[in-house]
Amino acid sequence: MVCRPDPDTAPEVTEMPGEQSDGPAVRGDGDAQSPRNRAAMLGHDMRAAIADILGGLALADLSSLDPHSRLQLQRVQSSAEQLARLTEETLALVVGDDSPRAEAPVLTSLGPFLDRIAARWRAHAEERGLGFVLDRADDLPAGIGTDPAALERILSNMIGNAMKYSPAGEVRLRVQMGPQEALCLRVRDTGPGFSDAAMARLFDYAGRPEESSQPGTGLGLHIVRDLAQRIRGQLHVANVAGAGAEVSLILPRRSWAPGVEAPAALSALPDLVGCNVLVAEDNPTNQLLVQQMLETLGATATLVEDGEAAAEALAAACFDLVLIDIEMPRLSGIDVIRRLRAAEGDGPATPVLAITAFVLSSNRDQIYAAGADGILAKPIMSLDSFGEAIARVRRKRPSPCTAAVPAGPFDRVHLDRLLALAGPEDGCELLTRMREDFGTVRIGIVQGAAAGDMALIRARTHVLIPLAGAVGNTALQADAEALNAAARADDRAAMGGLVPRVLDRVDAVCTALAQEFDIRFALEPAR
Incomplete structure (x- = not known):
């Protein structure tokens, strides 16, 4: 299973004088012009813009396009997803916060993940006159528990380096199981291989040999090594007999299936047939994307465009689940959740999943303190991540509209x-x-x-x-x-x-x- 962030207490929401609150304060210090707060607000707007790009691509019908155009748009989509993750991590570093993605392994569907990698790099290979081959074994696990952003950065640097040093031929990504259920991801190229000087400075910061004819600083393998250590992987580098080089990332079972969580987490998407879900979201693209995902899971969606409409809907009807944007006009998502929890009192409580581009720990603290059961960061990357977030919230708080089933000591x-x-x-x-x-x-x-x-x-x-x-x-x-x-x-x-x-x-x-x-x-x- 995927671990949730620990709910915590947080300072009250602050507002600029004379303005209506439309989301959680970045900090409780009231200084909106501080470098930290300005960086956090800039990060929010960057994530919102990327969410629009990804939402538009997800809603677009690419099937009518010619193969080349479709490949290029799939490349844009994959790169935008990676940009969203890098934006989040960069913002966390700038404001001195911990990245929320570092808290726990995330269950990632391996097949779709590899497909996205292949779509992105086939387009790069085509531009360079190279071939790109994704070669995957038949016995791969359906899902792996790891940091998908770190894994994608590792593979991107490995594949990018391989293409950079291959004047012709192909780059091949081979994914297979190794001894003791290790997951092996090997990138092989048809270039000249590593020189003795490059081998001597392997993984050094800015370790490109001075005599190298290729542009760059030599940061790629240094980044790969750092990220591999973060996800408890091992790197192997070797020259291939004849021509080329092979860089391998080896993930022992303990790193891709940590503890006892991974086997239990390999479950299907939640079945929402018969569920009435309130979606409070003011962005039309995000509205349509969430509605389509909910309908795919079998739910019926009720859409509202602002906080006041959400509060009125909650007062008038019982919903099995509430998906609420935190930054909305008229009334913020934070205030809607607080009103809902106050109205429920000690009675049955409605499951609430907050959807927001505010993802730093201080923001999450405020959202949980208001009464949310979970948080899903914008942009929504996939139906898998959307379904997993809903499943976690529903496990934590069953719907008040249906009778609760008594739980035993274990499932x-x-x-x-x-x-x-x-x-x-x-x-x-x-x-x-x-x-x-x-x-x-x-x-x-x-x-x-x-x-x-x-x-x-x-x-x-x-x-x-x-x-x-x-x-x-x-x-x-x-x-x-x-x-x-x-x-x-x-x-x-x-x-x-x-x-x-x-x-x-x-x-x-x-x-x-x-x-x-x-x-x-x-x-x-x-x-």
Whole structure:
């Protein structure tokens, strides 16, 4: 499964004097002209512009175009998606924030990801008179848990370098499984290969040999190495007998299927048949894109164009899900969510997914504090990412329009899938480790609560959130998130009610897993 950002407390929304609030403040310091705030607002507008480009391309029918034109537009689309990710990371560096994409591995559908890479680089190869071949094995995993932006940057630098140094012939991307389920991505070219001088300075910053006839600074492989380390991959570089070079990225199973999360996360898109979804979005392109995605998932969409209309719709009807843009005229998304949560009181709450180009941690804190259950960053990259965001929100908060189904200590389908994929011997070890992890988390929460150690509680609940998700216990996962947020805010009153409930749920999971272990492993007859 994909881990959610930890909800946290945040300063109140600030407004410029005499102006109506149309979104979350970038910071709570009230200085809109500070370099940090100006950079954040510029980043917001850049993301909004890129979202329009991607939305328009997603809605366009490319099938009537000739192959060359279609290839070029697919290249534009792939490059725009990468530009959106780079914009987010650059903005995070400029304002001194952490990139939200670095928080947890993201489940990425491998086939469509490779198709996008191929579409982008076939066009580049065509311009240079080269061939580009995507060669993929038949036994690849359907999805991988990693940082897709980092992986795309790695492959872009590897393929770009290969094309740069290949005057003729082809560049080939081979994707296959290696020993011990390692995922291997190999880029081979037909150029002259690496010189001795280049090998001596391999991965150095600005490591291009002085005698090189090619333009550039030599940053490509340095970037590749840095990003490979970030996603726990390994790089292999070698000259090919005859001619050319091969650069390989090797992702051990632990890096593309981290922990126990990846097998459980390989699930289909959510089935929204019969669901009525409110979409509050003022941009016509984004409205149409979201509506088409929802209809693909089986939902019925009700569209409104501003915050006041959204608030009126929520007051008049019950919705299974709310998708809300944070920056809207008349009333901001933040204020709409606050009104909704105030009106719901202690009763059943509507799942809310915020869709926004404000993606820094301070913005996310404000959105979660207002009562959102999840955040999806603009531009929306794919139906997969859209569906996954909705699925996470619905797991966290079931619809108030349908009867809730009582949840057990764990989801048997989740556990069966995990143990089946692990095999008998590894399954025994996996279940043992899960029981130990739950026990360690419980001890830490008890100790943290007794000593008033907020850092310890935050650390243990940070582990508990994905652990509860791995066994499909959404109630425990939601309580762990709430306890994490309360510990961050040093809210002792909220913790007083949350700690006993979390411990009770952890105890129930531990008891159920112990019984499951006895049934599956401890009672097996000796061979």
